Amino acid sequence: MHYINPITIAKQCTCQNQTDIEKFEKLGEILSMYKDEPGSLINSLYVAQTIFGYLPDKVIKFVASRLNEPVIKVFGVATFYSYFSRFPRGKYTIKVCLGTACYVRGGKTLLEKVKKELGISIGETTPDGLYTLEIVRCVGACALAPVVVVNNDTHRRVKSNQIPEILQSYISEVSNEN
Amino acid sequence: MNVTISIDGINIEVTDSTTILEAALQVGIKIPTLCFMKDLHKEGICRICLVEVAGRPALMPSCVLYATEGMKIITDSPVIRRVRKTTLELILSNHVKDCLNCERSTNCELQELANRFGVDSWRFDEQIENRTIDDTSYSIVRDSGKCILCRRCISACSEMQSVNSIGIISRGSHSMVTSGLDSLADSVCVNCGQCAAVCPVNAIYEKDEIGFVEKALSDPDKFVVVQTAPAIRAALGETQGLPPGTCVTGKMVSALKIMGFKAIFDTNFTADLTILEEGTELLQRLEKAIQFKDPSVKLPMFTSCSPGWVKFLEHNYPDYTDNLSTAKSPQQMMGTIIKTYYSEKKGIPPEKIVVVSIMPCTAKKFEARRPEMTSSGFQDVDFVLTTRQLGKMLDKRGVDFINLPDSSFDDPLGRSTGAADIFASSGGVMEAALRTVYELVTGRELPAEKLHVNGLMDIHGIREVSLTFENCLERYTWLNGVTAIVGAASGLGNARKVMEKIISGEKSYHFIEFMACPGGCISGGGQPRLTDDIVRMKRFNAIKKEDEGKKLRKSHENPSVMDLYTAYLGSPCSDKAHHLLHTHYTKRGLL
Numbered sequence: 039m040h041y042i043n044p045i046t047i048a049k050q051c052t053c054q055n056q057t058d059i060e061k062f063e064k065l066g067e068i069l070s071m072y073k074d075e076p077g078s079l080i081n082s083l084y085v086a087q088t089i090f091g092y093l094p095d096k097v098i099k100f101v102a103s104r105l106n107e108p109v110i111k112v113f114g115v116a117t118f119y120s121y122f123s124r125f126p127r128g129k130y131t132i133k134v135c136l137g138t139a140c141y142v143r144g145g146k147t148l149l150e151k152v153k154k155e156l157g158i159s160i161g162e163t164t165p166d167g168l169y170t171l172e173i174v175r176c177v178g179a180c181a182l183a184p185v186v187v188v189n190n191d192t193h194r195r196v197k198s199n200q201i202p203e204i205l206q207s208y209i210s211e212v213s214n215e216n
Numbered sequence: 217m218n219v220t221i222s223i224d225g226i227n228i229e230v231t232d233s234t235t236i237l238e239a240a241l242q243v244g245i246k247i248p249t250l251c252f253m254k255d256l257h258k259e260g261i262c263r264i265c266l267v268e269v270a271g272r273p274a275l276m277p278s279c280v281l282y283a284t285e286g287m288k289i290i291t292d293s294p295v296i297r298r299v300r301k302t303t304l305e306l307i308l309s310n311h312v313k314d315c316l317n318c319e320r321s322t323n324c325e326l327q328e329l330a331n332r333f334g335v336d337s338w339r340f341d342e343q344i345e346n347r348t349i350d351d352t353s354y355s356i357v358r359d360s361g362k363c364i365l366c367r368r369c370i371s372a373c374s375e376m377q378s379v380n381s382i383g384i385i386s387r388g389s390h391s392m393v394t395s396g397l398d399s400l401a402d403s404v405c406v407n408c409g410q411c412a413a414v415c416p417v418n419a420i421y422e423k424d425e426i427g428f429v430e431k432a433l434s435d436p437d438k439f440v441v442v443q444t445a446p447a448i449r450a451a452l453g454e455t456q457g458l459p460p461g462t463c464v465t466g467k468m469v470s471a472l473k474i475m476g477f478k479a480i481f482d483t484n485f486t487a488d489l490t491i492l493e494e495g496t497e498l499l500q501r502l503e504k505a506i507q508f509k510d511p512s513v514k515l516p517m518f519t520s521c522s523p524g525w526v527k528f529l530e531h532n533y534p535d536y537t538d539n540l541s542t543a544k545s546p547q548q549m550m551g552t553i554i555k556t557y558y559s560e561k562k563g564i565p566p567e568k569i570v571v572v573s574i575m576p577c578t579a580k581k582f583e584a585r586r587p588e589m590t591s592s593g594f595q596d597v598d599f600v601l602t603t604r605q606l607g608k609m610l611d612k613r614g615v616d617f618i619n620l621p622d623s624s625f626d627d628p629l630g631r632s633t634g635a636a637d638i639f640a641s642s643g644g645v646m647e648a649a650l651r652t653v654y655e656l657v658t659g660r661e662l663p664a665e666k667l668h669v670n671g672l673m674d675i676h677g678i679r680e681v682s683l684t685f686e687n688c689l690e691r692y693t694w695l696n697g698v699t700a701i702v703g704a705a706s707g708l709g710n711a712r713k714v715m716e717k718i719i720s721g722e723k724s725y726h727f728i729e730f731m732a733c734p735g736g737c738i739s740g741g742g743q744p745r746l747t748d749d750i751v752r753m754k755r756f757n758a759i760k761k762e763d764e765g766k767k768l769r770k771s772h773e774n775p776s777v778m779d780l781y782t783a784y785l786g787s788p789c790s791d792k793a794h795h796l797l798h799t800h801y802t803k804r805g806l807l
């Protein structure tokens with residue numbers, strides 16, 4: 039079987055507005071092409087996440103049964119790569135760095151502050167769908183530690199009392215859009 | 217190829233497939249290990265077993281380091297001791313250190329090492345994120361707060377058992393052993409407990425039911441009876457400091473009396489009963505297939521006494537559930553008979569009776585709670601304790617086990633034959649069945665030395681024997697000249713191999729015994745830790761000796777079983793026997 043590029047499939051996908059049943063049908067169709075192809079597990083998860091937006095447990099189980107792989111193996115891969123998410127993702131992903139430099143200079147305090155402000159823990163998304171909280175290990179900006187990354191913005195030398203301000207700036211962005 | 221190496225200045229010649237850990241043992245040095253487990257798990261994860269290799273800058277993990285010519289090894293030095301201690305401190309910084317009320321205290325590999333290397337202070341901040349305790353399963357509890365991520369359990373579940381129910385999710389400090397799903401109970405886990413048997417700490421263990429049993433024992437309105445599985449007698453002694461292979465049947469009964477059980481019954485009794493039911497069922501299937509050429513008959517027939525195997529089949533080979541014997545397991549037959557026959561005979565209402573089982577097996581806890589296991593009108597077996605848990609209870613009660621005199625099981629459900637003893641070992645159920653079926657069909661004793669079928673009972677692998685029937689009794693002439701092919705496999709990895717061969721048509725059998733645990737119940741998931749091949753063999757021999765020492769060694773010779781048929785059940789596989797002693801299965805499939 040020739041290689042099917044998952045990115046091409048993902049680009050053609052117009053699934054955002056489909057019902058769950060339609061999404062599973064679509065995914066099933068694509069998985070039947072991937073079956074028996076080496077390395078298909080990662081591609082399958084990539085497509086699944088494109089279709090569903092994230093990887094809920096039922097989708098992981100579905101992929102496992104279609105590819106004839108143990109459920110735990112699919113979970114292992116889906117949780118190994120930070121690209122994949124088991125929970126719906128917010129509009130903004132906040133990554134608090136806990137690499138050595140950031141850790142030493144107060145990364146942990148920042149994390150606690152963000153948790154408290156948003157009322158969520160690591161890996162979770164706020165109920166309004168705005169923020170997802172994650173931690174990272176070093177983003178290469180150690181000289182400016184501690185850092186907090188929100189989508190593509192890197193906030194440097196952050197102090198914990200600046201957190202509310204940073205979060206607020208994105209809320210304002212959203213309300214301006216509306 | 218042979219190579220010469222030196223370990224702490226001692227020269228030794230070994231093959232180049234020998235690890236430094238193994239070579240050191242040969243010169244009398246036990247390098248400490250934590251993740252390593254003989255015959256099962258060798259991944260070099262924990263780095264406790266580090267040694268110095270002359271000419272190499274870094275210390276190397278000896279459990280995965282192979283001998284090469286001229287290698288010079290140092291296994292102990294101030295540096296090594298310091299690094300080992302630091303490694304332990306790091307492991308412990310991710311560990312809920314509540315040894316004082318931890319089940320594994322005094323029987324914990326991590327605690328033992330920490331003691332040995334004098335870990336006396338906590339230099340690193342405790343980092344325990346998102347501790348989760350999954351106690352959804354009836355059999356197995358998972359506590360991530362205790363897990364040191366050695367992955368022995370994963371090797372047991374995937375390599376040894378081929379179940380693939382648990383694994384690592386996430387990365388780095390978030391790594392966690394789980395089934396991936398919210399609960400182990402919803403996974404393909406078959407409850408075999410082999411993970412719990414190999415875990416070095418208290419991160420995977422069997423469900424605790426000791427509290428319920430103690431409560432029932434002190435309730436004056438309850439009549440609490442107990443049954444002990446064949447494999448307990450060959451292993452319970454180990455929990456009380458006796459060497460593996462000590463048979464403690466008599467002391468065990470005395471101890472259970474002291475603990476206040478009103479009647480002490482032997483699961484061996486219903487093992488004999490199982491042979492009559494299962495043997496009769498086999499003959500019925502063979503007759504339909506051979507005599508009446510009925511194509512709907514499912515052969516080979518599979519044994520059904522190992523609940524881990526049963527659930528494994530239900531998940532992985534749901535098309536084959538009709539091949540399972542419908543006979544319940546001995547544990548479940550005993551529960552039913554106590555709450556019907558015994559209850560009526562003694563005039564004790566079944567709702568007052570509490571049936572406790574002592575089992576070598578964690579899957580028996582799940583089996584007891586299968587919704588169909590209520591043919592007495594009540595849950596047939598109320599509580600299941602493992603051998604390890606009975607050991608705990610004995611300690612708690614203050615039983616001076618070693619010095620106890622012997623006692624005998626109570627009548628009428630305490631009598632058994634040698635055929636029942638060997639249910640504990642792989643191949644034993646098959647041998648017990650052959651002893652009875654052959655004699656039933658031919659009127660002659662099974663032609664085997666000491667009644668042991670050559671090559672059938674063993675702690676390893678897959679076995680197959682054939683047996684030709686000749687000069688059968690009138691009722692069984694259709695079996696004349698038929699060669700029955702029977703097999704036995706233990707460990708679910710082996711069970712899978714046999715199943716694949718049956719499916720591909722490479723092999724065909726009439727009857728196969730499957731046991732979920734490697735070697736059979738003697739190394740069940742609830743037996744004293746740690747079971748290696750040496751311990752397995754000692755328990756195996758103890759069981760064999762128990763069988764050979766009995767006057768009656770064939771199930772159909774058990775007089776109490778015969779009384780039960782005459783007085784209550786009628787005959788094997790009668791309607792009443794079917795109602796009480798047989799069951800059905802669920803086609804679960806994979807998830």
Ligand code: SF4
Nearest residue numbers: 315318321324417418
């Ligand atoms: S698992 Fe071992 S080290 Fe950990 S708390 Fe229990 S006894 Fe102590």
Ligand code: SF4
Nearest residue numbers: 373405406408409411
């Ligand atoms: S009980 Fe058996 S099947 Fe379940 S997780 Fe443990 S080893 Fe795997």
Ligand code: SF4
Nearest residue numbers: 363364366367369415
């Ligand atoms: S649960 Fe036990 S055996 Fe499994 S990885 Fe954790 S510590 Fe090791």
Ligand code: FES
Nearest residue numbers: 135137140177179
């Ligand atoms: S440690 Fe945070 S950027 Fe390097």
Ligand code: FES
Nearest residue numbers: 251260262263279
């Ligand atoms: S015992 Fe060798 S690395 Fe764990």
